[in-house]
Amino acid sequence: xxxxxxxxxxxxxxxxxxxxxxxxxxxxxxxxxxxxxxxxxxxxxxxxxxxxxxxxxxxxxxxxxxxxxxxxxxxxxxxxxxxxxxxxxxxxxxxxxxxxxxxxxxxxxxxxxxxxxxxxxxxxxxxxxxxxxxxxxxxxxxxxxxxxxxxxxxxxxxxxxxxxxxxxxxxxxxxxxxxxxxxxxxxxxxxxxxxxxxxxxxxxxxxxxxxxxxxxxxxxxxxxxxxxxxxxxxxxxxxxxxxxxxxxxxxxxxxxxxxxxxxxxxxxxxxxxxxxxxxxxxxxxxxxxxxxxxxxxxxxxxxxxxxxxxxxxxxxxxxxxxxxxxxxxxxxxxxxxxxxxxxxxxxxxxxxxxxxxxxxxxxxxxxxxxxxxxxxx
Amino acid sequence: xxxxxxxxxxxxxxxxxxxxxxxxxxxxxxxxxxxxxxxxxxxxxxxxxxxxxxxxxxxxxxxxxxxxxxxxxxxxxxxxxxxxxxxxxxxxxxxxxxxxxxxxxxxxxxxxxxxxxxxxxxxxxxxxxxxxxxxxxxxxxxxxxxxxxxxxxxxxxxxxxxxxxxxxxxxxxxxxxxxxxxxxxx
Numbered sequence: 001x002x003x004x005x006x007x008x009x010x011x012x013x014x015x016x017x018x019x020x021x022x023x024x025x026x027x028x029x030x031x032x033x034x035x036x037x038x039x040x041x042x043x044x045x046x047x048x049x050x051x052x053x054x055x056x057x058x059x060x061x062x063x064x065x066x067x068x069x070x071x072x073x074x075x076x077x078x079x080x081x082x083x084x085x086x087x088x089x090x091x092x093x094x095x096x097x098x099x100x101x102x103x104x105x106x107x108x109x110x111x112x113x114x115x116x117x118x119x120x121x122x123x124x125x126x127x128x129x130x131x132x133x134x135x136x137x138x139x140x141x142x143x144x145x146x147x148x149x150x151x152x153x154x155x156x157x158x159x160x161x162x163x164x165x166x167x168x169x170x171x172x173x174x175x176x177x178x179x180x181x182x183x184x185x186x187x188x189x190x191x192x193x194x195x196x197x198x199x200x201x202x203x204x205x206x207x208x209x210x211x212x213x214x215x216x217x218x219x220x221x222x223x224x225x226x227x228x229x230x231x232x233x234x235x236x237x238x239x240x241x242x243x244x245x246x247x248x249x250x251x252x253x254x255x256x257x258x259x260x261x262x263x264x265x266x267x268x269x270x271x272x273x274x275x276x277x278x279x280x281x282x283x284x285x286x287x288x289x290x291x292x293x294x295x296x297x298x299x300x301x302x303x304x305x306x307x308x309x310x311x312x313x314x315x316x317x318x319x320x321x322x323x324x325x326x327x328x329x330x331x332x333x334x335x336x337x338x339x340x341x342x343x344x345x346x347x348x349x350x351x352x353x354x355x356x357x358x359x360x361x362x363x364x365x366x367x368x369x370x371x372x373x374x375x376x377x
Numbered sequence: 378x379x380x381x382x383x384x385x386x387x388x389x390x391x392x393x394x395x396x397x398x399x400x401x402x403x404x405x406x407x408x409x410x411x412x413x414x415x416x417x418x419x420x421x422x423x424x425x426x427x428x429x430x431x432x433x434x435x436x437x438x439x440x441x442x443x444x445x446x447x448x449x450x451x452x453x454x455x456x457x458x459x460x461x462x463x464x465x466x467x468x469x470x471x472x473x474x475x476x477x478x479x480x481x482x483x484x485x486x487x488x489x490x491x492x493x494x495x496x497x498x499x500x501x502x503x504x505x506x507x508x509x510x511x512x513x514x515x516x517x518x519x520x521x522x523x524x525x526x527x528x529x530x531x532x533x534x535x536x537x538x539x540x541x542x543x544x545x546x547x548x549x550x551x552x553x554x555x556x557x558x559x560x561x562x563x
Contacts, residue, residue, distance in 0.1 A: 021538075021539055022503075022538055023507075029507075030522045033519060033520055033523035034527065037558075038526060038528070038529075038559075040559035041531060041556070041559040042531060043552060044552045044553065045540055045542075048543075370555070372556070
């Protein structure tokens with residue numbers, strides 16, 4: 001990037017002939033294309049710029065722009081290396097973590113003590129109060145947008161009691177609204193879940209959380225997914241694709257190309273069904289991935305040229321059906337990370353035993369109230 | 378450039394002479410005249426499309442008082458180049474349609490087109506594109522400016538955009554402390 005002071009000086013001299021101010025609407029058009037770090041820095045340009053960058057409408061516009069960029073060009077992921085108790089000392093706030101979920105640049109991290117919501121791009125972290133009355137285990141924690149209020153909600157599904165042999169259980173559901181007024185800033189209990197939920201599996205898609213039923217706990221389980229609508233906080237059932245082989249094991253819900261998909265793993269192939277919203281909400285068999293050991297793979301992302309990104313262990317692969325080509329794309333355990341303490345790149349090290357990797361889109365969405373916002377007014 | 382004659386004839390007779398012309402003449406704030414293909418102007422600019430459809434195009438030069446000759450020359454140049462360019466595979470691929478708003482990266486020729494512009498010319502072109510409702514040109518120019526802004530300090534940005542710092546020293550220090558991580562190098 002050229003940013004020579006000479007260039008700027010020349011520019012200033014020429015500009016100063018006519019005092020010229022770029023209109024706000026164009027400033028917005030330009031800023032919306034910038035990454036979060038630059039935008040955060042530019043809050044200190046002027047009060048007007050701080051107000052633009054902190055405006056909820058701008059934040060949503062910026063998110064749309066970033067999402068489109070991810071789909072048009074290259075998808076982006078957040079990689080979370082896990083050590084085995086290495087980094088956890090006696091002062092740590094938690095001992096174990098549960099699966100994370102991403103929504104619009106925000107992550108929810110459930111632990112054995114508290115639930116955290118954070119935005120890695122803005123360094124914003126919200127620690128949710130842990131004031132539920134019930135003991136909870138086998139938790140499933142989801143995060144998503146309530147489309148009516150445009151507020152993000154954390155939903156916690158948990159077992160109060162569970163007897164596997166007797167198929168007896170009691171499930172609770174609690175909701176936390178982020179950025180709500182004082183009244184909302186605690187967990188609220190909603191109606192009990194009509195079916196037992198398979199722990200740790202949850203997908204957010206367009207205003208709802210999708211969950212899997214824990215079949216072993218139900219005598220005659222319906223061949224359906226459970227949908228929890230974040231707007232009215234109620235459950236409903238959603239059918240599988242009709243043509244799907246019955247009792248197919250390994251059914252995964254994923255979001256691909258901005259549509260809800262079900263991946264079914266068969267012996268040597270993975271079928272991907274897409275709920276096409278432009279096609280009368282029909283399940284369509286969109287892709288088939290043929291590989292000798294298909295069951296080892298997890299489908300991650302589909303690029304604009306129809307190349308799929310699939311994962312096996314700590315390795316990501318390119319899968320190109322047209323070219324009959326599968327090749328290694330990146331080994332997560334061989335990635336080097338910027339270590340800001342020593343200002344150089346480091347390997348993650350030997351102690352890592354697994355990597356979480358989640359689709360990610362950078363956003364400005366806040367989870368806590370910022371002090372500097374009051375300055376812009 | 379071939380215009381859609383069928384449509385032209387179907388229209389009322391009042392603007393027959395004009396509808397038969399392939400080009401429109403545009404007049405800059407400083408009185409210079411530029412010719413541009415009617416088809417390209419209507420396709421790339423919602424404002425010009427509206428003027429052409431509404432018959433408010435002046436044969437002797439349609440006045441665009443808000444746009445200087447340099448910027449208008451660039452606008453016309455862009456229209457001509459656009460008409461001659463072959464859309465890339467990405468633009469014509471009939472892959473499934475995604476749900477998000479379309480965001481297309483600048484094409485190679487568009488990159489070159491904005492790269493040769495000075496700061497002044499670029500900012501004038503952005504405003505011209507905005508005024509004429511040229512969505513694609515606005516995309517390409519805004520993209521270029523945002524690329525130039527990455528890695529710059531707030532001081533440099535104030536200079537480029539001619540903005541006065543209206544924070545007090547204390548307020549600025551408070552922001553810098555709260556958001557210190559954003560001020561390190563990218």
